[in-house]
Amino acid sequence: MADMAVHGMAGEFEPSLFGTYSKKIGMWLFLLSDSLTFGALLFAYSYNRISNPDWPTPFHKESIINATIMTGCLLSSSLTMVLAVLAARRGDRSWTRNWILLTMLFGSAFVVLHGQEWTKLMGEGMMPWKNPWAATVPQFGGTFFTLTGMHMLHVTIGVIYLGVVALRKAFLPILIAIWGLVFFTTSADSFFHIAVHVLLLGVLIAGVILFLKPKDYDAHDVEIAGLYWHFVDLVWMFIFPLVYLMSTRVTG
Amino acid sequence: MHTVAAAHHDEGKGQYLWVWAVLLLLTAVEVVLAYKQIFQPVQMLEALMVLSLIKSALIIGYFMHLKYEIAAMKWVMMTAVCACLCLMCIFFADAARILQLGVR
Numbered sequence: 210m211a212d213m214a215v216h217g218m219a220g221e222f223e224p225s226l227f228g229t230y231s232k233k234i235g236m237w238l239f240l241l242s243d244s245l246t247f248g249a250l251l252f253a254y255s256y257n258r259i260s261n262p263d264w265p266t267p268f269h270k271e272s273i274i275n276a277t278i279m280t281g282c283l284l285s286s287s288l289t290m291v292l293a294v295l296a297a298r299r300g301d302r303s304w305t306r307n308w309i310l311l312t313m314l315f316g317s318a319f320v321v322l323h324g325q326e327w328t329k330l331m332g333e334g335m336m337p338w339k340n341p342w343a344a345t346v347p348q349f350g351g352t353f354f355t356l357t358g359m360h361m362l363h364v365t366i367g368v369i370y371l372g373v374v375a376l377r378k379a380f381l382p383i384l385i386a387i388w389g390l391v392f393f394t395t396s397a398d399s400f401f402h403i404a405v406h407v408l409l410l411g412v413l414i415a416g417v418i419l420f421l422k423p424k425d426y427d428a429h430d431v432e433i434a435g436l437y438w439h440f441v442d443l444v445w446m447f448i449f450p451l452v453y454l455m456s457t458r459v460t461g
Numbered sequence: 462m463h464t465v466a467a468a469h470h471d472e473g474k475g476q477y478l479w480v481w482a483v484l485l486l487l488t489a490v491e492v493v494l495a496y497k498q499i500f501q502p503v504q505m506l507e508a509l510m511v512l513s514l515i516k517s518a519l520i521i522g523y524f525m526h527l528k529y530e531i532a533a534m535k536w537v538m539m540t541a542v543c544a545c546l547c548l549m550c551i552f553f554a555d556a557a558r559i560l561q562l563g564v565r
Contacts (some may be wrong), residue, residue, distance in 0.1 A: 454495035
């Protein structure tokens with residue numbers, strides 16, 4: 210509403226340089242800065258990779274299949290997200306919510322598959338400070354977990370963001386239920402048992418936003434949520450080849 | 462609703478389905494390239510990065526709708542981030558030095 214009021218006064222303010230609404234420009238600027246965060250992590254990974262000829266290649270056929278399915282999930286979630294944006298522009302609230310929920314399902318599948326991959330690697334002895342394949346290259350674990358962990362956190366935040374846009378306050382008890390389910394059904398040394406606390410943080414932040422500024426999210430809100438989601442997909446398009454495909458172990 | 466609303470443009474489900482199919486196809490090509498190890502590592506890296514750049518251009522252009530934004534938005538957003546990311550490549554010279562000379 211604020212930008213409508215400002216731009217509505219002809220002659221008093223310049224029109225938007227980018228010819229679109231302010232929230233979208235804000236999200237684009239955030240995504241550009243976030244892309245530098247991921248850029249720095251990808252360059253740190255690549256720097257270590259170049260400077261260590263003994264870089265491990267631990268990803269067997271199963272890992273590559275798993276990562277390929279994860280990629281398929283993210284690409285499909287981008288398709289459902291863009292269909293949600295189309296439905297929102299048509300004013301079709303029901304299908305907007307349905308497509309967003311499907312997007313969240315794909316995103317959640319990605320996080321679960323990735324968490325399982327982490328659990329498997331940790332079971333093989335890989336930690337941020339060591340790995341069982343190359344004792345002289347302890348950086349592998351640190352760079353791998355930082356890069357993929359940062360991405361997984363972004364996907365989780367994206368799922369929560371979409372849940373808030375689609376379901377508003379009704380999403381909060383669902384989040385708490387998922388947290389309880391995961392926390393009480395996983396063993397104490399499981400990755401999910403610890404990482405699920407991110408959901409509680411999500412409940413806290415989303416709760417503050419929803420109760421301080423309750424609103425009915427419109428087509429513009431769906432579109433900027435979509436921008437964030439596609440960005441998360443975009444980043445994975447570089448992590449997947451650099452981290453997984455370049456470390457494929459063909460034999461075995 | 463907004464006086465500076467986004468330009469209306471022709472887009473439909475069919476177009477998005479095509480982009481999605483191409484993205485899946487390119488991913489399949491990447492996996493085959495990596496698993497068959499057709500190229501040497503450096504060539505493999507180049508091939509994978511070219512494919513990833515094509516995929517990212519499709520995502521940014523179609524899914525993120527940058528293709529339909531005005532030229533100022535396209536140029537300001539993309540040149541800024543591309544320039545910053547390219548500048549980070551300067552660190553690779555040091556990585557190559559370590560590879561050749563060791564940590565000294």
